[in-house]
Amino acid sequence: MGTTSTPQGLDAQALRSKLETIAASHGIRQWDLGAACSTDTSVQVDRGEPKQLKGAQRSSITVRVWNSDGLVGTTSTSDLSDSGLERALAGARDASAFGNRNETPAFSPLATAPLSPLEQPLHQGQGILKLLERLKAAEQDLLSRHSAIGTVPYNGLAERSSERIYLNSEGACRQQQLTTASIYLYARAEESGRKPRSAGAVRLAYGASDLDIAGCIDEAAERTISHLDYAPIETGRYTCVFSPEAFLDLIGAFSNLFNARAVLDGVSLSNRESLGESLAVPFLSIRDNGLHPGNIGASNFDGEGTPTGPLDLVEGGVLKNFLHSEATARAFGVKPTGHAGLGAKVSVGPDWFEIGATPGSQGGQAGLDRFRADQPLVWIDSLSALHAGVKASQGSFSLPFDGWLIQNGEPRSIEAATVAGDIRQVLNAIVGFEGEAKITPDGLCPLVWVEGLSITGEA
Amino acid sequence: MIASVPPGSSSAPSLNAAHNAGSDLLIGPFDQRWSPRLEALLARGRSAGADLVEVFLERTDHIGVLAEQDTITSVTPAFGMGAGIRVFRGHRDGFVSTNDLSEAGLELALSQALGMLGLEISGSLGSPFDGLPTLRDFGLEKAAWLERCPGIQEATQRLLEGTARLEQVGSHLQARRASYARDWQEVMVAASDGTFGRDVRLHQSVGLNVLAADGEHRAGVGRRYGTSDSPDDLRHWDAGHSAEEVCASAGTMLYADYVEAGQMPAVLANRFGGVIFHEACGHLLETTQVERGTTPFAEQVGQPIAHEAVTAIDEGLTGGAFGSLSMDDEGMEAQRTVLIENGVLKRFLSDRAGELRTGHARTGSGRRQSHTFAAASRMRNTFIAAGPHSPDELISSVDRGLYCKSMGGGSVGPTGQFNFAVEEAYLIENGQLTKPVKGATLIGEAKEVMPRISMCANDLELAAGFCGSVSGSIFVTVGQPHIKVDSITVGGR
Numbered sequence: 001m002g003t004t005s006t007p008q009g010l011d012a013q014a015l016r017s018k019l020e021t022i023a024a025s026h027g028i029r030q031w032d033l034g035a036a037c038s039t040d041t042s043v044q045v046d047r048g049e050p051k052q053l054k055g056a057q058r059s060s061i062t063v064r065v066w067n068s069d070g071l072v073g074t075t076s077t078s079d080l081s082d083s084g085l086e087r088a089l090a091g092a093r094d095a096s097a098f099g100n101r102n103e104t105p106a107f108s109p110l111a112t113a114p115l116s117p118l119e120q121p122l123h124q125g126q127g128i129l130k131l132l133e134r135l136k137a138a139e140q141d142l143l144s145r146h147s148a149i150g151t152v153p154y155n156g157l158a159e160r161s162s163e164r165i166y167l168n169s170e171g172a173c174r175q176q177q178l179t180t181a182s183i184y185l186y187a188r189a190e191e192s193g194r195k196p197r198s199a200g201a202v203r204l205a206y207g208a209s210d211l212d213i214a215g216c217i218d219e220a221a222e223r224t225i226s227h228l229d230y231a232p233i234e235t236g237r238y239t240c241v242f243s244p245e246a247f248l249d250l251i252g253a254f255s256n257l258f259n260a261r262a263v264l265d266g267v268s269l270s271n272r273e274s275l276g277e278s279l280a281v282p283f284l285s286i287r288d289n290g291l292h293p294g295n296i297g298a299s300n301f302d303g304e305g306t307p308t309g310p311l312d313l314v315e316g317g318v319l320k321n322f323l324h325s326e327a328t329a330r331a332f333g334v335k336p337t338g339h340a341g342l343g344a345k346v347s348v349g350p351d352w353f354e355i356g357a358t359p360g361s362q363g364g365q366a367g368l369d370r371f372r373a374d375q376p377l378v379w380i381d382s383l384s385a386l387h388a389g390v391k392a393s394q395g396s397f398s399l400p401f402d403g404w405l406i407q408n409g410e411p412r413s414i415e416a417a418t419v420a421g422d423i424r425q426v427l428n429a430i431v432g433f434e435g436e437a438k439i440t441p442d443g444l445c446p447l448v449w450v451e452g453l454s455i456t457g458e459a
Numbered sequence: 460m461i462a463s464v465p466p467g468s469s470s471a472p473s474l475n476a477a478h479n480a481g482s483d484l485l486i487g488p489f490d491q492r493w494s495p496r497l498e499a500l501l502a503r504g505r506s507a508g509a510d511l512v513e514v515f516l517e518r519t520d521h522i523g524v525l526a527e528q529d530t531i532t533s534v535t536p537a538f539g540m541g542a543g544i545r546v547f548r549g550h551r552d553g554f555v556s557t558n559d560l561s562e563a564g565l566e567l568a569l570s571q572a573l574g575m576l577g578l579e580i581s582g583s584l585g586s587p588f589d590g591l592p593t594l595r596d597f598g599l600e601k602a603a604w605l606e607r608c609p610g611i612q613e614a615t616q617r618l619l620e621g622t623a624r625l626e627q628v629g630s631h632l633q634a635r636r637a638s639y640a641r642d643w644q645e646v647m648v649a650a651s652d653g654t655f656g657r658d659v660r661l662h663q664s665v666g667l668n669v670l671a672a673d674g675e676h677r678a679g680v681g682r683r684y685g686t687s688d689s690p691d692d693l694r695h696w697d698a699g700h701s702a703e704e705v706c707a708s709a710g711t712m713l714y715a716d717y718v719e720a721g722q723m724p725a726v727l728a729n730r731f732g733g734v735i736f737h738e739a740c741g742h743l744l745e746t747t748q749v750e751r752g753t754t755p756f757a758e759q760v761g762q763p764i765a766h767e768a769v770t771a772i773d774e775g776l777t778g779g780a781f782g783s784l785s786m787d788d789e790g791m792e793a794q795r796t797v798l799i800e801n802g803v804l805k806r807f808l809s810d811r812a813g814e815l816r817t818g819h820a821r822t823g824s825g826r827r828q829s830h831t832f833a834a835a836s837r838m839r840n841t842f843i844a845a846g847p848h849s850p851d852e853l854i855s856s857v858d859r860g861l862y863c864k865s866m867g868g869g870s871v872g873p874t875g876q877f878n879f880a881v882e883e884a885y886l887i888e889n890g891q892l893t894k895p896v897k898g899a900t901l902i903g904e905a906k907e908v909m910p911r912i913s914m915c916a917n918d919l920e921l922a923a924g925f926c927g928s929v930s931g932s933i934f935v936t937v938g939q940p941h942i943k944v945d946s947i948t949v950g951g952r
Contacts, residue, residue: 046750051551052552052833053551053552053553053554053576054554054555054833055553055555055556055568055571055572055575056555056556056557056831057555057558057559057568058556058558058831059558060539073534074536075535075536075537076535076536076537076538076539077537077538077539078539078540078541078558079538079539079558081485084538088538091536091538092536094611095536098534098611099534100531101530102530103532129577150752151751151752151753153752153753153873154751154873186873188753188873195874195904196755196874196875198872198874235720235721265527265634266634266670267634343535344532344533344534344535345533384870384872384878385879385880387868387870388868388869388870388878388879388900389900391679393634393670394677394678395677396717396897396898398880398898398899398900398950398951399900400876400900400950416903416948417950418720418900418950418951420717420900420950420952456721456948456951457948
């Protein structure tokens with residue numbers, strides 16, 4: 001038996017001890033690792049019957065090793081036996097022979113810095129039969145909301161218990177335990193002689209007992225029903241009102257604008273000189289803040305052990321900061337920002353966006369109300385196929401969407417359409433914001449008005 | 460019954476789970492030695508009241524290498540193992556995956572899967588299970604594949620050759636990338652219906668990507684080439700040809716105008732053009748979609764659903780193709796399945812659960828990304844068959860439309876609405892290709908677009924791809940000859 005776990009989960013000290021022993025036997029002096037394990041339970045239902053009940057125990061580890069030339073190699077594995085750990089270390093050492101001499105990662109200088117505390121209550125799991133009963137009830141409720149809703153083809157209720165660790169050979173030790181739960185309900189509705197329509201909703205929480213299932217049902221029903229009466233839209237240019245979810249999706253897809261790794265690699269729309277330059281309308285702010293209490297499942301350290309925290313990316317329309325790993329921060333002469341993964345070439349990515357008006361600015365046009373507009377508006381509810389329709393390095397996008405055409409205050413669902421443009425054009429064509437910012441799984445954002453976007457319809 | 464385990468519970472996930480293995484079974488390949496342990500598991504599951512128990516064992520070995528400009532910037536080895544246990548009772552099933560292949564670990568996973576269906580292991584009941592037959596081993600002849608693949612040193616040299624060729628033949632290149640992935644997988648499937656098979660899979664792919672930039676003009680172009688079961692694949696890769704193809708496309712698209720949106724006829728090129736059938740129709744012919752009630756074709760076997768010019772096939776047999784396999788992830792041998800013949804729907808792709816719940820017979824299409832997913836009906840090598848025309852005949856039949864030379868990814872939604880991106884396109888004017896255009900997205904609905912595929916050319920070719928769906932991301936092939944779609948919505952500016 002190994003000694004890297006206890007009844008409480010991962011045993012960081014035992015894992016460190018084991019790694020130190022194996023490293024010493026291989027002559028490895030510098031190493032770090034990220035380890036994670038989780039237990040997941042999920043259910044799906046189909047018209048009152050259980051469809052698939054699923055459980056998973058997963059564990060994984062990524063090890064980095066610095067060789068005598070200071071080059072880095074990495075290996076990942078789910079085989080956490082003694083022999084697996086040894087093979088991983090040896091594999092990382094072998095891979096280090098191919099390390100990049102031009103850019104070698106180092107330990108984050110902040111890997112032992114104090115972490116911000118997180119309010120993340122740990123929940124006892126409800127168990128699969130309880131989850132099943134709750135999902136069956138939710139499905140039944142949703143099916144009863146409208147005669148046209150015939151099925152809820154995509155649904156799931158899940159809970160997860162997880163733990164992650166970062167250790168390095170200089171004594172850094174980060175550890176996090178977390179429980180989360182999620183529900184998603186996507187209904188399919190069809191009226192006689194009409195095309196089927198679909199929409200849904202998602203909710204996250206720290207435990208299944210805290211999930212806003214009623215809210216999820218209400219939102220899924222309301223959105224699905226709102227798309228039943230649809231019509232084609234004429235191709236043309238429209239002022240578009242992005243839902244918080246849709247705008248956050250768009251910004252997330254173009255986050256290479258803020259990504260120092262992408263800047264160094266030459267695949268970002270930004271460059272080293274872009275900091276301090278105008279990127280958007282002068283009242284736009286974009287902040288990355290993984291520690292926002294609305295970010296369910298937040299982590300207070302990144303893959304390199306660097307503390308996470310708020311970072312202003314755009315303020316007053318001006319690009320203020322990039323997201324960094326240790327290596328990119330060193331290249332820019334700044335501190336790591338807590339947005340790194342773990343690898344030989346460390347990836348960088350955003351956590352959770354806060355988007356809105358820059359404090360002290362007018363915030364664009366005041367009093368925007370999409371139902372009182374004097375022109376036809378396209379209200380974009382959700383974007384699809386971002387993986388295919390976004391050219392992040394070019395700035396362009398062409399994306400199918402679900403939404404409504406609002407004319408004289410009356411919204412009518414759009415049959416099928418795409419929205420196309422350039423992200424820099426979008427950021428400079430923001431008219432203003434409508435309503436309070438809404439917390440979503442990807443961030444915080446109000447409705448965002450953007451003028452002059454190209455819509456292709458089937459009318 | 461499985462319960463979600465919060466920290467502090469005695470059965471919290473264990474980082475040393477596989478320590479318990481401690482068995483010679485984990486040394487060497489999966490083989491007949493596993494039979495007693497698997498038989499005991501299957502017997503326990505059947506005794507507990509399960510109609511069928513299936514165990515999927517997996518071991519993986521992966522290497523990824525990335526070259527940027529003229530430097531190797533990332534080498535990422537990874538290896539792992541695990542099991543997925545699925546239990547059926549009536550039309551219901553429970554599935555549990557674990558990294559722990561020890562006897563105790565597998566028993567725990569079985570008991571959890573049974574618990575999902577309200578069943579418990581009982582030590583005293585007799586088992587209505589006759590035992591496993593002799594292992595059907597498709598992997599025997601593949602034992603040396605992993606060793607025959609290029610090592611890291613060789614892979615890095617080939618990739619650097621690729622980025623160097625890009626530099627030679629391209630212009631205005633701001634970023635050059637070459638990447639290589641080698642995925643080796645050993646699987647064993649045992650089920651209480653007597654299934655007992657083993658296979659070894661090998662997938663390799665190499666990709667080139669460039670970002671060309673000139674002032675405000677930018678074009679990002681990428682190509683990925685992949686094969687299965689061919690250890691020498693990377694050695695045979697023609698880096699020069701690939702670099703020329705990528706750079707030619709980037710050079711053309713760098714200064715292209717954005718496409719004008721609207722409804723128009725389109726000619727889609729062969730090879731990766733087949734993504735239109737994959738997204739627009741293929742997914743809707745999986746029994747997974749029948750189960751969900753999300754395919755408009757559920758009741759249309761024997762009826763026309765496409766233009767009579769269209770015959771479509773899904774198969775797992777083509778040698779070296781990315782979606783080929785000796786047996787599927789439920790232990791069934793691969794087949795050739797005619798989906799549509801002269802426009803008439805013939806069959807659905809079906810897996811074990813699909814057969815149980817929809818009545819469509821299995822087609823060797825039960826596939827999954829890894830042991831953490833239950834198998835589902837998925838495509839393999841899917842293509843529209845060749846027709847009688849030359850590609851020029853298709854283009855010359857269009858007065859004004861779009862020629863889609865290179866396709867990006869796509870998706871299909873729960874109502875059958877599909878979309879996919881066009882990476883490289885040209886206007887067709889008066890039957891001739893004219894200027895290049897970019898930024899096009901094609902959207903539509905399967906029921907409407909399939910009858911509009913009115914002409915198929917005689918130049919069928921396949922292309923490797925990855926398909927993400929209910930059972931994860933899997934290796935597939937799409938393909939077609941040049942085809943003409945009489946009218947489709949082109950999203951643009």
